[in-house]
Amino acid sequence: MSRNLTAKYLIETSLDVEKAAQMMAGEQSSGTFVKIPGETDELKANHAAQVIKIEIIGECETPTLPGAKRKNGNTIHRAIVELNWPYENIGNNLANLCATIAGNLYELHPFSGLKLLDVEIPVEFTQKYKGPRFGIAGTREKTGVFGRPIIGTIIKPSVGLTPEATADQVKILINAGLDFIKDDELMGDSPHSPFEKRVDLVMDVINKYADNTGKKPMFAFNISGDMDDMLKRHDYVFSKGGTCIMLSMNWVGISAVSKVANHTQLPLHGHRNGWGMFTRCEVLGMDFLAYQKIWRMAGVDHLHTNGIRNKFCESDESVIRSIKACLEPMHGGYHAMPVLASGQWAGQTVDSYNAIKTVDIMYLCGGGIVAHPGGITAGVKSVIQGWEAAVQGIDLQTYAKTNKELFQALEFFKS
Amino acid sequence: MSRNLTAKYLIETSLDVEKAAQMMAGEQSSGTFVKIPGETDELKANHAAQVIKIEIIGECETPTLPGAKRKNGNTIHRAIVELNWPYENIGNNLANLCATIAGNLYELHPFSGLKLLDVEIPVEFTQKYKGPRFGIAGTREKTGVFGRPIIGTIIKPSVGLTPEATADQVKILINAGLDFIKDDELMGDSPHSPFEKRVDLVMDVINKYADNTGKKPMFAFNISGDMDDMLKRHDYVFSKGGTCIMLSMNWVGISAVSKVANHTQLPLHGHRNGWGMFTRCEVLGMDFLAYQKIWRMAGVDHLHTNGIRNKFCESDESVIRSIKACLEPMHGGYHAMPVLASGQWAGQTVDSYNAIKTVDIMYLCGGGIVAHPGGITAGVKSVIQGWEAAVQGIDLQTYAKTNKELFQALEFFKS
Numbered sequence: 001m002s003r004n005l006t007a008k009y010l011i012e013t014s015l016d017v018e019k020a021a022q023m024m025a026g027e028q029s030s031g032t033f034v035k036i037p038g039e040t041d042e043l044k045a046n047h048a049a050q051v052i053k054i055e056i057i058g059e060c061e062t063p064t065l066p067g068a069k070r071k072n073g074n075t076i077h078r079a080i081v082e083l084n085w086p087y088e089n090i091g092n093n094l095a096n097l098c099a100t101i102a103g104n105l106y107e108l109h110p111f112s113g114l115k116l117l118d119v120e121i122p123v124e125f126t127q128k129y130k131g132p133r134f135g136i137a138g139t140r141e142k143t144g145v146f147g148r149p150i151i152g153t154i155i156k157p158s159v160g161l162t163p164e165a166t167a168d169q170v171k172i173l174i175n176a177g178l179d180f181i182k183d184d185e186l187m188g189d190s191p192h193s194p195f196e197k198r199v200d201l202v203m204d205v206i207n208k209y210a211d212n213t214g215k216k217p218m219f220a221f222n223i224s225g226d227m228d229d230m231l232k233r234h235d236y237v238f239s240k241g242g243t244c245i246m247l248s249m250n251w252v253g254i255s256a257v258s259k260v261a262n263h264t265q266l267p268l269h270g271h272r273n274g275w276g277m278f279t280r281c282e283v284l285g286m287d288f289l290a291y292q293k294i295w296r297m298a299g300v301d302h303l304h305t306n307g308i309r310n311k312f313c314e315s316d317e318s319v320i321r322s323i324k325a326c327l328e329p330m331h332g333g334y335h336a337m338p339v340l341a342s343g344q345w346a347g348q349t350v351d352s353y354n355a356i357k358t359v360d361i362m363y364l365c366g367g368g369i370v371a372h373p374g375g376i377t378a379g380v381k382s383v384i385q386g387w388e389a390a391v392q393g394i395d396l397q398t399y400a401k402t403n404k405e406l407f408q409a410l411e412f413f414k415s
Numbered sequence: 416m417s418r419n420l421t422a423k424y425l426i427e428t429s430l431d432v433e434k435a436a437q438m439m440a441g442e443q444s445s446g447t448f449v450k451i452p453g454e455t456d457e458l459k460a461n462h463a464a465q466v467i468k469i470e471i472i473g474e475c476e477t478p479t480l481p482g483a484k485r486k487n488g489n490t491i492h493r494a495i496v497e498l499n500w501p502y503e504n505i506g507n508n509l510a511n512l513c514a515t516i517a518g519n520l521y522e523l524h525p526f527s528g529l530k531l532l533d534v535e536i537p538v539e540f541t542q543k544y545k546g547p548r549f550g551i552a553g554t555r556e557k558t559g560v561f562g563r564p565i566i567g568t569i570i571k572p573s574v575g576l577t578p579e580a581t582a583d584q585v586k587i588l589i590n591a592g593l594d595f596i597k598d599d600e601l602m603g604d605s606p607h608s609p610f611e612k613r614v615d616l617v618m619d620v621i622n623k624y625a626d627n628t629g630k631k632p633m634f635a636f637n638i639s640g641d642m643d644d645m646l647k648r649h650d651y652v653f654s655k656g657g658t659c660i661m662l663s664m665n666w667v668g669i670s671a672v673s674k675v676a677n678h679t680q681l682p683l684h685g686h687r688n689g690w691g692m693f694t695r696c697e698v699l700g701m702d703f704l705a706y707q708k709i710w711r712m713a714g715v716d717h718l719h720t721n722g723i724r725n726k727f728c729e730s731d732e733s734v735i736r737s738i739k740a741c742l743e744p745m746h747g748g749y750h751a752m753p754v755l756a757s758g759q760w761a762g763q764t765v766d767s768y769n770a771i772k773t774v775d776i777m778y779l780c781g782g783g784i785v786a787h788p789g790g791i792t793a794g795v796k797s798v799i800q801g802w803e804a805a806v807q808g809i810d811l812q813t814y815a816k817t818n819k820e821l822f823q824a825l826e827f828f829k830s
Binding site for chain 1: 443444445446453454458459461462463480481482483484502503504505506508509510511513514515517518519520521522523524526529543571572573574575576580584600601603604605606607637639640641642643644645663665666667668669670671672673674686688689690691692693695696697699700701721726727728729730
């Protein structure tokens with residue numbers, strides 16, 4: 001038995017922490033709430049999850065989540081717990097891996113908090129799940145962008161544009177120098193913007209631009225939907241010369257994303273909308289460290305991470321940790337490209353670079369590019385200049401003295 | 416435009432509630448954090464989500480979730496908000512529906528709490544999503560159980576049994592009179608219990624029993640995994656005379672579950688492991704009211720709801736509400752069978768019935784049947800007797816006077 005599945009949790013409980021951890025291990029392997037005849041010593045030795053680490057890290061005044069059984073008078077502890085399972089329990093199956101590490105245990109009565117922090121996925125999974133087919137290198141090759149972040153934006157308004165209006169916007173954006181454009185996650189295949197029509201018109205614009213300039217900007221078409229529709233839409237995008245497809249990972253789900261990843265001839269842009277549900281509560285859900293490993297294993301090439309000073313609730317520290325997590329090799333590979341987005345403009349470039357020390361990212365700006373006072377072309381230039389400054393170790397104000405578009409951006413967007 | 420997609424939320428914010436609600440509507444439709452040129456009045460009229468209701472329901476001392484922007488000195492309000500979208504925004508697409516009602520809005524900075532409470536799914540979806548193919552009627556037909564709950568249990572130990580040991584246990588359980596048995600959600604297709612071997616041996620036992628008795632107990636085989644594997648496993652179960660398949664809904668995901676539902680010739684047993692992540696925090700995630708509608712639309716026939724006085728954290732009030740939700744018709748149909756489980760035995764029968772006034776449920780007992788002092792057959796009888804008492808309006812103690820197995824259960828399991 002190779003005990004090579006390990007998961008790390010933050011727990012909060014008023015029970016004895018050791019007992020609570022053993023209950024997690026029991027629920028997620030061979031135990032249950034009464035003694036069962038078939039749970040022999042041999043079976044337990046081979047299949048019971050083991051508690052391999054317990055570290056108490058703090059105390060709480062009151063239980064964070066409701067519903068937990070409380071031992072009156074007992075201290076409520078927070079602790080880090082690590083559990084370990086043999087690969088043989090689950091087999092080569094991502095859905096079952098998740099049922100094992102993130103299943104019923106969230107509902108167990110001792111816990112007023114339980115969050116999956118991290119997971120080590122068994123090496124056997126690399127036999128079946130080949131991961132991102134394109135990753136960073138393949139995405140750079142398809143966009144022709146090297147040595148700096150891939151600069152992108154999202155079609156806005158998110159929803160409501162006709163295919164014609166979308167294509168008109170794409171024309172403006174690529175003429176302005178953008179490397180990457182994406183559908184909003186709200187835009188799929190709807191009566192007001194039928195998917196194939198949108199692909200036709202957008203790719204017509206992009207293909208003509210590529211013919212004229214030799215540069216083909218990447219457009220991530222949101223193919224999210226039913227299984228067969230997604231494969232059909234992938235094929236359609238590919239047939240029209242498109243270079244990227246997008247999936248709403250949480251809703252499409254692991255099994256279908258993995259199927260698309262096995263089928264795809266295009267990088268798979270992973271959108272994590274709904275992610276707030278998993279992450280907003282400090283002691284519930286799943287940390288991005290665990291989350292991104294599951295999706296990289298499933299084959300996603302690009303992973304949204306937010307950017308620093310975003311318009312959402314995520315702290316800069318958390319954002320930086322997420323970006324670094326995506327860039328950390330997994331079983332020696334599975335390279336996914338982090339996608340920084342939400343309220344980004346030139347202003348965050350130097351601080352982002354100083355924290356992550358790489359340009360192997362996508363950097364998506366909405367208003368931060370299109371609302372630039374000098375126009376969209378100037379907006380793109382301002383962001384590229386910001387990253388030039390970052391890589392050269394020059395502060396933005398200094399670099400702005402000789403770079404007009406950056407200067408304008410700093411004047412206009414400063415908060 | 417038919418504005419027939421409506422979602423209801425619980426929110427918590429220190430911002431002006433009206434402004435916060437408008438921000439949700441903007442993020443989830445045509446708006447963004449800066450004014451965008453393409454957001455014309457016409458586009459807004461046709462595609463902007465509308466706030467159709469705001470009801471302030473209370474105040475909080477401190478923000479429940481971290482990360483929200485706080486207006487110092489402002490009261491933190493809790494409120495019910497209803498948003499409305501035109502069907503035309505999303506098209507006939509469950510994944511996009513979820514991205515619309517449960518996407519980025521969880522991360523918006525005004526909110527120290529945001530939970531999706533309910534959703535009205537557009538009637539157009541009934542054209543594409545046919546829902547549970549078997550539901551309550553089909554499940555009763557396949558099991559031959561009428562007029563009382565379908566009594567079931569789970570193979571335990573959850574994980575670690577060989578196919579031979581599983582089949583041996585099935586033999587004991589069906590001889591004891593159980594109507595329904597399921598794989599634990601941890602058991603899929605693993606080296607120690609290969610799927611096909613398990614199906615072969617279990618169905619051999621069940622088919623022989625059916626030949627001898629005319630009654631075919633239902634076994635829910637956990638087919639959860641990759642897309643093609645799941646279809647193959649479904650076909651294998653069907654070819655061996657099996658009558659049910661099980662899916663870990665949250666991990667398999669909407670697109671793949673819907674694909675299995677279109678393919679299946681067997682009832683689809685929906686396991687919600689991981690559900691605690693969505694529900695444990697009072698002001699984050701998703702209420703079961705919304706959750707079950709999505710999965711019924713996707714085609715799940717049986718839906719886990721927990722039972723009252725369960726071993727988990729869920730209150731009886733919440734359990735009863737969930738059971739009733741599953742039984743409420745949706746667009747006039749989409750009948751799913753609620754699956755009561757977790758710590759169930761004869762003791763909860765009367766109270767459950769009094770609350771739900773129906774026997775159209777599955778009632779799964781683990782220890783509550785197999786640990787019965789008179790043996791498993793007596794365990795099954797005790798539960799059936801409990802439901803007889805319930806339907807006849809007799810209290811358990813009275814009914815136990817003339818029903819030995821129920822009497823023994825009440826003596827043994829009383830807490």
